Amino acid sequence: MDSNATTPLLPEVLGAMSPFFTQSFGNASSIHHYGQQARGAVERARESVARLFSCRAAEVVFTSGGTESDNLALFGTLNPGDHAITSTIEHHAVLNAFKALQSQGIDVSYVEVDSRGVVEPNVIRRAMQPNTKLISVMMANNETGVLQPVKEIGVIAKEASVVFHTDAVQAAGKVPIDVNEIGCHLLSISGHKMHAPQGIGALYVRKGTLLRPMMVGGNHERQRRAGTENLPGIVGLGKAADIAMDALANGSIHRIAAMRDRLEDGIFGKIDDTGLNGQGAPRVPNTTNIHIDHIEGEALIIALDLKGLAVSTGAACSSGAIEPSHVLTAMKLPSAQARSSIRFSLGKHNSESDVDFALSILPETVARLRELSPVYNKKAALSC
Amino acid sequence: MSGGVDSSTVAALLRDEGHQLVGLTMQLWNQRRLSDAPGMTENKAGRCCSLDDVYDARRVAETLGIPYYVVNHQHRFEQDVVRPFVAEYLSGRTPIPCSLCNNHLKFDQLLVVAKQIGADSIATGHYARNSYDPKRARWILKRPADLAKDQTYFLFGLTQEQLAHTRFPLGEMRKPDVRDQARQHGLNVLADKPDSQEICFVPGGDYKQFIDAYLHEQGEELPDTAGDLVTTSGDVIGQHTGIHNFTVGQRKGLGVATGSPLYVLKINGEIKQVVVGRGEELYSSVMHVKRPNWISIAAVDAPMRVEVKIRHRHEPAAATIEMSSADEVLVTFDTPQRAITPGQAAVFYDGDEVVGGGWIA
Numbered sequence: 113m114d115s116n117a118t119t120p121l122l123p124e125v126l127g128a129m130s131p132f133f134t135q136s137f138g139n140a141s142s143i144h145h146y147g148q149q150a151r152g153a154v155e156r157a158r159e160s161v162a163r164l165f166s167c168r169a170a171e172v173v174f175t176s177g178g179t180e181s182d183n184l185a186l187f188g189t190l191n192p193g194d195h196a197i198t199s200t201i202e203h204h205a206v207l208n209a210f211k212a213l214q215s216q217g218i219d220v221s222y223v224e225v226d227s228r229g230v231v232e233p234n235v236i237r238r239a240m241q242p243n244t245k246l247i248s249v250m251m252a253n254n255e256t257g258v259l260q261p262v263k264e265i266g267v268i269a270k271e272a273s274v275v276f277h278t279d280a281v282q283a284a285g286k287v288p289i290d291v292n293e294i295g296c297h298l299l300s301i302s303g304h305k306m307h308a309p310q311g312i313g314a315l316y317v318r319k320g321t322l323l324r325p326m327m328v329g330g331n332h333e334r335q336r337r338a339g340t341e342n343l344p345g346i347v348g349l350g351k352a353a354d355i356a357m358d359a360l361a362n363g364s365i366h367r368i369a370a371m372r373d374r375l376e377d378g379i380f381g382k383i384d385d386t387g388l389n390g391q392g393a394p395r396v397p398n399t400t401n402i403h404i405d406h407i408e409g410e411a412l413i414i415a416l417d418l419k420g421l422a423v424s425t426g427a428a429c430s431s432g433a434i435e436p437s438h439v440l441t442a443m444k445l446p447s448a449q450a451r452s453s454i455r456f457s458l459g460k461h462n463s464e465s466d467v468d469f470a471l472s473i474l475p476e477t478v479a480r481l482r483e484l485s486p487v488y489n490k491k492a493a494l495s496c
Numbered sequence: 497m498s499g500g501v502d503s504s505t506v507a508a509l510l511r512d513e514g515h516q517l518v519g520l521t522m523q524l525w526n527q528r529r530l531s532d533a534p535g536m537t538e539n540k541a542g543r544c545c546s547l548d549d550v551y552d553a554r555r556v557a558e559t560l561g562i563p564y565y566v567v568n569h570q571h572r573f574e575q576d577v578v579r580p581f582v583a584e585y586l587s588g589r590t591p592i593p594c595s596l597c598n599n600h601l602k603f604d605q606l607l608v609v610a611k612q613i614g615a616d617s618i619a620t621g622h623y624a625r626n627s628y629d630p631k632r633a634r635w636i637l638k639r640p641a642d643l644a645k646d647q648t649y650f651l652f653g654l655t656q657e658q659l660a661h662t663r664f665p666l667g668e669m670r671k672p673d674v675r676d677q678a679r680q681h682g683l684n685v686l687a688d689k690p691d692s693q694e695i696c697f698v699p700g701g702d703y704k705q706f707i708d709a710y711l712h713e714q715g716e717e718l719p720d721t722a723g724d725l726v727t728t729s730g731d732v733i734g735q736h737t738g739i740h741n742f743t744v745g746q747r748k749g750l751g752v753a754t755g756s757p758l759y760v761l762k763i764n765g766e767i768k769q770v771v772v773g774r775g776e777e778l779y780s781s782v783m784h785v786k787r788p789n790w791i792s793i794a795a796v797d798a799p800m801r802v803e804v805k806i807r808h809r810h811e812p813a814a815a816t817i818e819m820s821s822a823d824e825v826l827v828t829f830d831t832p833q834r835a836i837t838p839g840q841a842a843v844f845y846d847g848d849e850v851v852g853g854g855w856i857a
Contacts, residue, residue: 408612410567410568410609411567411609411612411613414518414565414567414609414613415612415613415614417563417565418518418563418613418614431521431523431547431550431566432550432554432565432566433523433566433567433568433570434567434568435568480612480614481612484608484611484612485612486608
């Protein structure tokens with residue numbers, strides 16, 4: 113139950129990709145028929161991704177993933193002396209890109225979120241400066257699943273003629289994306305979060321938006337991203353985009369929402385001292401982030417993994433150890449509660465029996481952790 | 497699992513015995529944390545918590561086919577080991593962070609995590625032996641077969657509960673055999689990894705540089721601990737740069753020239769005074785040991801004959817111990833011992849058995 117980390121490649125996606133490894137393996141830039149076949153496949157995939165974004169195919173740039181899309185959007189737009197606005201709950205692909213940009217002389221304002229984990233549009237408005245060049249606010253948060261008011265932020269950006277980038281990595285395939293409704297100029301997605309392979313992503317670049325490439329070389333991707341196209345990856349992303357559109361259209365996404373809700377209700381019903389992080393905010397249908405007080409999320413995740421349930425917490429540091437979540441900290445959750453929080457993120461590969469399994473092992477696992485927790489025992493002793 | 501040959505071999509041996517294992521590495525300190533601080537030397541790999549070591553540990557777990565996790569105890573490590581380490585030096589004592597780490601983290605926090613995730617016990621790569629003695633109804637800690645690798649000096653703080661849930665599979669082995677076992681289990685790279693020597697969070701072993709960099713990072717001023725250099729008769733013979741730059745028994749760096757070699761005999765922290773004298777004056781027959789922990793016995797009721805180690809590389813010396821107050825032991829050596837150093841541990845042995853230990857006052 114960790115689909116916000118990655119998702120399995122769907123068999124249909126693998127099927128669409130496989131001819132492009134060994135048979136139609138051409139370089140899309142070649143003029144011969146191998147190249148033409150590859151070019152055709154790349155452009156068909158571009159059209160699929162364009163449909164997912166409700167944009168024109170020419171506005172889609174293929175990249176190596178969400179991180180590259182975010183980096184390209186930010187480094188490709190900002191220059192020394194510019195001011196940019198972002199939020200404190202962005203993914204590290206955005207936060208650390210801004211940190212690097214700050215050292216290059218770009219002024220960055222990090223706006224805070226409310227206790228639900230929502231970036232208030234008025235906070236963005238107040239952070240605007242005469243030299244503001246870009247706003248970057250994510251569409252859905254990876255840890256809480258909370259949807260951000262990107263349309264309202266898009267209006268603010270339009271009024272001020274500021275470039276608006278949104279990291280939609282955790283929204284793609286979970287909620288409809290319409291770049292015109294959002295009013296964004298740049299939008300990032302990642303393939304492996306939506307059942308395409310790892311190593312492929314895309315950036316929407318509104319026509320007329322100046323973007324300096326980060327990779328220079330050949331004239332690929334309309335000179336916005338040099339390097340031979342990742343043909344099987346691109347084909348996989350196109351197929352995954354088609355499947356995601358279908359799922360959003362035919363309502364099968366509601367099945368995931370229903371499972372998520374049953375999981376949530378089950379946990380709140382079976383385990384005391386628990387609560388939802390992001391309560392009261394709109395969320396993507398697959399994610400729930402729950403604090404289970406008086407435990408360490410780190411130990412719970414290990415204990416659950418050893419029983420066969422994969423979930424996550426916070427962010428992993430370079431060694432693989434878990435660091436306190438910057439998102440929950442930004443929501444002003446007390447540090448003990450932030451450390452006690454875990455994230456469940458479901459996908460189409462999950463079934464009702466997975467939810468049953470999670471609900472069957474969670475109460476006893478939490479009880480064991482609490483029993484061995486010095487903090488919890490102190491509380492229990494005090495309450496008698 | 498530290499990513500070193502000892503804990504890796506432990507994992508391999510226990511897996512061979514058919515135990516269900518979970519590999520854990522404690523993330524205790526970010527080795528890059530102070531690397532930008534002024535005057536800090538470039539960090540070298542091969543130290544506790546370096547990323548390379550975590551990668552090594554992860555590879556070992558993967559090779560052995562056991563689940564593996566890194567658990568984050570940086571906050572506790574800083575609070576219970578690093579801060580006291582700095583504070584001890586600044587009060588004129590010479591701390592041993594490894595014992596603090598064992599007491600507060602490795603055999604405390606790690607055991608809690610182990611129990612929480614459903615494990616019965618933890619196994620480590622320490623060279624020591626433990627076993628339950630039904631006659632005394634106590635868990636006993638003993639020196640290992642390979643006395644050259646004896647780590648019991650750092651383990652005197654273990655409680656009965658901790659000993660009951662800890663295994664030391666290397667206790668009966670010699671280091672060369674451990675390296676052989678590592679090779680036999682396909683852990684070739686680790687088999688030739690050098691032993692770790694220095695304090696894991698102090699790069700290059702320069703603790704003064706570390707204290708400077710750490711306080712700077714914390715936005716704290718290095719307190720002025722400079723003061724007088726005095727003789728045993730109280731004569732001021734010079735000034736010193738700060739008590740934290742000295743340790744008992746030190747000869748170099750005193751900054752005064754006299755006819756005969758001078759040694760640090762004592763540091764009077766409260767008045768920032770460093771007492772120096774001749775080498776013979778370093779010897780003492782008595783010392784007080786605070787906050788004792790008893791292992792093979794429940795308490796000292798009457799004067800007891802033991803051998804005492806006052807530093808890691810110290811030949812145990814015969815002594816008599818008795819309680820001088822509820823929480824302090826009076827140790828009287830048969831023959832005077834050189835450079836008894838406040839802040840270090842005193843560990844009491846009865847042959848191979850660890851009777852207990854405490855902190856030299």
